[in-house]
Amino acid sequence: MIFKKFNIENKKTRDLIPQVATILALLSVIIYFATNAQINMGNRGISFGFGFLNQEASFDITFSMIEYDGSHSYGRAFLVGLLNTILVSVIGIFFATIAGVIVGVSRLSDNYLISKVAEWYVEIFRNIPLILQIFFWYFAALRALPLPENGINFNDISFLTIKGWYVPKFIWTNFNIFLLSIIAAFIAIYFINSYATKQREQFGKQLPTAIISLSTLILVPLITFLFFGVSLTFEYPVLKQLSPTVYTYEGGVSIIPELIALALALSMYTATFIAENVRAGILGVGKGQKEAAASIGLTKNQILKLVVMPQALRIIIPPTTNQYLNLTKNSSLAAAIAYPDIVLVFAGTALMQTGRAIEIISITMLTYLTLSISISIFMNWYNKKMAIKEK
């Protein structure tokens, strides 16, 4: 049966041959280099394996979101680096999006000053290499901050100094109950909204969903404070003297200047590209749409929110996904200013301590690949959700 189908005259079969040949060629190249690498490594007495991930790392990391010190394994150090990369990417994406939308909309403003400022912002920040901007924020801008003893004081609860931004630490009791209450509130809001949509579509009734949702979100967690023993206290940073002229803060949480500088540089830089995407998206919506909206008496803000933006989003999302991916990958420049991301911690320190270049670089590459693909998948889902639905 199968041989009967295998016929060179068949167009499908003919199309298949070059593809199979390409894959075979690619495979043989990979196998050739893999064996070559194996032989070379064997000659030079280098072993290959991932057993080192369980060995004790024996180096410390400045900043970690999970419990870590040098007695943990290299595998744990990898996790610390990964979480730090994700942290700075999420913060960067958040602020880049907000700044990008504001600047993009501002560029189209009728106000001469606002549109010119936005234009200059875009032209300056997107045309300077990112690594220089990172150095600028770290070495120039942050260095202008005072030493701890003269820290910028926010009402005695928070201090901004060259050693970092010290903020109060939240100390929860029964945090789990509080978390559950928030999740419960979100589920409730989801049902309220779908009920409201039904009411509107079937009976034309408008329910004040925004107010109901907001009060649910506030009231439900509030109840846990009153009846379920949840409480929150703050630990404030306090100035501590280490020697006659050396000070630091004790208690609270320290947001290290490396994180601030990196997040700032990444979001300022990426915001320029997002701003251009936003501008392109808005300009891409037909003029007739705006005129039609104006003719039925919508205000300028309403036109932007209800008519222009929903259509512009479809143009904006795909290129913005690229920018999110870029930002995540660019966060690897962190190593230059000692922010302990995956490149500095794992592809840097761990690589040098173990000497396992091939293993570590391939793990790091696969990690970035996974991160990027996750962002892509999420943004594709969002893009589909925003696309025109034929009814």
Next chain:
Amino acid sequence: MKSIKTWILVGFASLLLVACGQGGGGAGSKKSKTLDNTKKAGFVKCGVSQGLPGFSNADASGNWSGIDVDVCRAVAAAVLGDADKVKYTPLSAKERFTALTSGEIDVLSRNTTWTLSRDADIGLTFVGVNFYDGQGFMVRKNSGINSVNDFKDGISACTNTGTTTELNMRDFFNSKNIKYEPIAFEKADEVVQAYDAGRCDTYTTDKSGLAAQRTKMSNPDEHKVLPETISKEPLGPVVRQGDSVWEDIVRWSLNTMIEAEEYGVNSSNASSLKDSDNPAIKRLVGAEGELGAAFGLDNDWSLRIIEQVGNYGESYKKHIADTGILPNRGPNELWTKGGILYVPPAR
């Protein structure tokens, strides 16, 4: 999904390309592939630091100098007859071992600490020690910190990544039970900038490095190095594992410089000592024995090293003492003068 798979494949392929792009140098037969390649190329491929005064540092016109550089110059003088025939590759702490094992360089002379795991685990061989160092701490003079015993919980310490200093620092603070904030940069220049600006309270690295980097501070007199030494850091040249002839050439090029100082042979008197009464000196200047033949070199290889590069004492004086980095030789004095520099006899 298809595109993901393709990308993974492409990723692996490019990875492996990097891994084995450089041909196989040096399965250990009697002939030395590295030596042959070096003669063919006409220069020694030497890995140095990205700028550490006294050890390996480039001046404004790109000429490298320092005691680490002199090791490579000695190898070039021995093998190629001209100490200037060296191609220097500046490397970060992170790149150095990969550059060596992949064949991009043939000698790594970059203030590298000799440790068991480096020697045994990653395909490297240390050939000797050209500087006995130890890790120390630098602080601001006005800080009131006069000893490591004055460190308290919460102190922030800057250093380089991927060096033994990062590990020593942890051992030290743990043994003293002090909570500290480690800030590790990739390049030494950035460590200096961050410390200079006040990001960290102390800067820790090898003491020679501290002395050298202090000269780069905006105001060197404001800083001091604490007296304590918290680790042993024997720094020396490294070669790839598996080419024992090349390994011997580099080892004995360094040993020749030290032995020459021991016998009072220097760049100006070397050639006139050919008819010395001391057989050890005669061997050093190539007037007796056939020592070079053991690694396929002519008999004047050691004379050329002494004439073109000088002995260890000359090199130290020129690069480390006269530049004010470490005027006192300390442990790096000859064993005959109270130091620990002691090399096996060249015979």
